[in-house]
Amino acid sequence: MIRVLNGLRLGTRLAGGVLLPLLLLMSQAAAQDLAISGATILTVTDGTIENGTVVVRNGKITAVGQDVPIPAGVPVIDGSGRYVMPGIVDAHSHMAMDRGVNEGSETVTPELIIDMRNDDPQLYRALAGGVTTIHVLHGSANVIGAQNAVIKLRWGHPLEDMYVEGAPRGMKFALGENPKRSTGRYPASRMGIEHTLRWWFNQAREYMKEWDAYEAARRRNPDLVPPRRDLRLEALADVLRGEILTHVHAYRADEMIMMMEVADEFGFTVATFQHGLEGFKITNELAAHGAAVSAFADNWAYKVEAFDAIPHAMYLMWSRGVRVSLNSDSGERTRRMYQEAAKAMKYGGMPEDEALKLITLYAAADVGIDHLVGSIEVGKDGDFAIFNGPPFAPASRVEMTIIDGRVYFDREEAETLEKQLARNAAEREDDR
Numbered sequence: 001m002i003r004v005l006n007g008l009r010l011g012t013r014l015a016g017g018v019l020l021p022l023l024l025l026m027s028q029a030a031a032q033d034l035a036i037s038g039a040t041i042l043t044v045t046d047g048t049i050e051n052g053t054v055v056v057r058n059g060k061i062t063a064v065g066q067d068v069p070i071p072a073g074v075p076v077i078d079g080s081g082r083y084v085m086p087g088i089v090d091a092h093s094h095m096a097m098d099r100g101v102n103e104g105s106e107t108v109t110p111e112l113i114i115d116m117r118n119d120d121p122q123l124y125r126a127l128a129g130g131v132t133t134i135h136v137l138h139g140s141a142n143v144i145g146a147q148n149a150v151i152k153l154r155w156g157h158p159l160e161d162m163y164v165e166g167a168p169r170g171m172k173f174a175l176g177e178n179p180k181r182s183t184g185r186y187p188a189s190r191m192g193i194e195h196t197l198r199w200w201f202n203q204a205r206e207y208m209k210e211w212d213a214y215e216a217a218r219r220r221n222p223d224l225v226p227p228r229r230d231l232r233l234e235a236l237a238d239v240l241r242g243e244i245l246t247h248v249h250a251y252r253a254d255e256m257i258m259m260m261e262v263a264d265e266f267g268f269t270v271a272t273f274q275h276g277l278e279g280f281k282i283t284n285e286l287a288a289h290g291a292a293v294s295a296f297a298d299n300w301a302y303k304v305e306a307f308d309a310i311p312h313a314m315y316l317m318w319s320r321g322v323r324v325s326l327n328s329d330s331g332e333r334t335r336r337m338y339q340e341a342a343k344a345m346k347y348g349g350m351p352e353d354e355a356l357k358l359i360t361l362y363a364a365a366d367v368g369i370d371h372l373v374g375s376i377e378v379g380k381d382g383d384f385a386i387f388n389g390p391p392f393a394p395a396s397r398v399e400m401t402i403i404d405g406r407v408y409f410d411r412e413e414a415e416t417l418e419k420q421l422a423r424n425a426a427e428r429e430d431d432r
Contacts, residue, residue, distance in 0.1 A: 032059040034382060034405040035070045039079025042391070044086055044356050044375040054084065056382030059404035064376055077386070077400070085356060085391055086375050087132025087383030087403065088337050089363035091294040092247075092274050092327030095134060095334070096120040096151065096162075102139035103146060104182050108200055110171055110235035112146035114138050118159040119424060121417050122331035127153050127409040129335035130385025130398040133164065135327075135367045137274070140174035140249040141182035143196045147171050147235070148247065150367050152383070153401075155408050156424040168368040170271070171239060173197075174249040175259060177305050194258055201266045204236035245271035245368060247294075251305040253278040260289045272366045274327070276317075277309035283320035292323040294366055297343040314358065315348025325363035338385075342392040352392065 034056045041052035041064065053068040054061060063069075070076060094101050098115035114136065126134070136149040150167035180188055187193050210227045218224050238244045246263070250256045250273045263270050269290050273279060276293035277300060279286055286293065295317075300309030318324045326341050328334035341358045344350040357374075364374030373381050382405035389396035401409035 032382075032405040033057050033071075033074045034077065034402065034407075035074050036077045036079045036082075036084055036384070036386070037070065039082045039084045039386070041376060042083060042085040042353075042356060043377065044353060044360050045377060046375075047353070052084075054376060054382075054384070056405035059382055059406075061376065061378050061380050061382050064378060079386065081388070082399065083387040083390055083396070084376070084384050085130075085338075085387070086360040087373060087385055087401065088130045088359045089325075089367075089369075089374060090126070090131055090134040090328050090334050090337060090359075091272070091325045091363040091366045092329050093134040093136050093331075093334060094139070094329070095122045095126065095331050096136060097138065102141040102182075104139075104141040107142060107179070107186065107196055108144040108232065109142055109146050110144050110239070111231040114146050114149055116149055116151070116159055116162075118157065118162055119421060121421065122334070123153050123155055124409075124417055124420055125331070126334045127155055127401045128398060128411070128414070129337060130387070130391075130401050131334055131337065132383040132385070132401060132403045133364070133369070133373055134334070135170070135247075135363075137170075137172045137247060140172070140178035142172070142174060143179045143187065143193050144200060144236070145172035145174065147244070148367075150369060152403050153408065154403060155420070156427060164369055164372070166369065166372060168245050169238070169243065170245040170247050170367060171235070172247055172249065173259070175255040176249075176251050177303060178249065190255065190258075193255075194262070197259070197262050198265075200236060201240065201262070204233050204240055205266065207233040208237045208240065240266055240268055242268055247272050247274055247366075249274045251275060251277045251309075253281040256291075257282060257285060260285065260291060264289070271368075272325075275329070277306055277313065279322065280310065280313040280316040281308075283317055283322055286317065287321040292325065292362070292366055293317055294325045294327045294363070296329070297326060297340040298347070311343065311347040314344045315350050318344075318350060318354065319348070323362050323365060324358060325366050326358040327363070338387075338391040338396075339394075345392065355392070 037053040041049040052066055055063040096116050098117040103109050133152050138146055148170040150164045151162040154162050187196055248259055256273055272292045272294050274294050279293045295314050298311040300306045314324050337359045341355045344355045361374035364370040373383050384402045385398050386400040387396045388399050399411050
């Protein structure tokens with residue numbers, strides 16, 4: 001594979017035999033201009049383009065097709081024999097979390113936002129599997145948990161540069177065994193979980209009414225004392241207003257039905273059921289409510305409430321009008337999401353483009369960023385995974401991972417994890 005950047009090969013050895021690191025070789029401006037030519041491009045939304053070219057300027061896709069001119073000065077990656085797909089989006093991850101995965105001290109914590117870090121070694125391993133964006137949720141000890149994070153794997157950058165601008169706020173909820181068995185506190189039953197949901201949403205609804213009344217009265221009396229602010233209820237009020245997406249950890253069909261009934265009663269829509277192993281039993285109800293499911297491919301029987309899971313679940317839900325994505329929930333499984341997605345073709349015969357959407361477009365839609373990523377279209381971010389063969393072929397592997405037109409993983413230039421961590425730390429120290 002020929003990779004030329006401003007007249008220099010990536011990884012060019014300078015005088016003295018020093019290998020110029022890839023990310024240092026690329027200036028900030030040049031790093032966001034890129035073209036890939038002569039590749040098989042899997043657009044996801046507009047079919048497959050043989051011998052295609054995609055051009056990225058300033059981090060955004062500006063052209064894609066067979067006969068696309070490449071502007072002068074734009075670095076070109078020779079994609080001959082390679083397959084290019086959109087960067088993989090992992091719709092449920094616990095990578096890059098700081099200070100533990102769970103906040104188990106309280107049942108309801110929506111006012112909190114999860115702590116993140118930028119040096120989790122799993123991020124580098126995920127890049128090696130073509131993952132470019134992850135939806136980070138905390139654990140499932142809380143019935144109503146904290147607010148989530150959507151980040152791009154801009155390895156080596158400050159944490160504030162990793163967050164996806166324009167991603168809607170999201171909140172983690174949990175049903176079933178995990179919250180009812182956490183730390184010996186209330187609730188200890190499924191009925192208690194439903195009661196917790198209804199009680200707190202009622203509190204939030206009354207809180208909204210109180211503030212609405214105050215705002216109306218303040219127009220007549222500007223000196224009126226406002227109600228007491230409650231950050232917990234403000235966050236739940238934003239859920240009721242539809243300003244925060246709800247992502248609900250759930251396994252059993254009856255629990256998902258309960259959650260949708262609660263959502264209908266309080267006037268919001270469940271954005272996704274995370275895992276949703278029994279979603280294939282209630283496809284009509286899921287489709288009618290508008291809830292998506294972010295599923296496992298074939299993971300079950302690790303606890304009682306997972307016993308009814310089947311490998312055909314993704315196909316059955318998709319075929320009945322439910323949007324389905326695939327998630328890892330694992331720092332290990334995230335390295336092979338493309339192989340997990342292929343299982344939807346084996347179990348049910350899902351078309352290849354639709355199977356690709358499980359880890360790209362549909363996963364991006366789960367977190368409200370499908371206008372930015374998830375397919376290779378003009379105007380979207382220049383995020384790609386480049387394979388040495390068809391992504392679903394058993395022997396294929398990721399050769400390069402690109403985010404915003406910048407190469408973050410190149411298998412030919414890959415350093416050991418220890419060297420990467422040391423170099424990232426040194427670069428951050430130099431920036432201070």
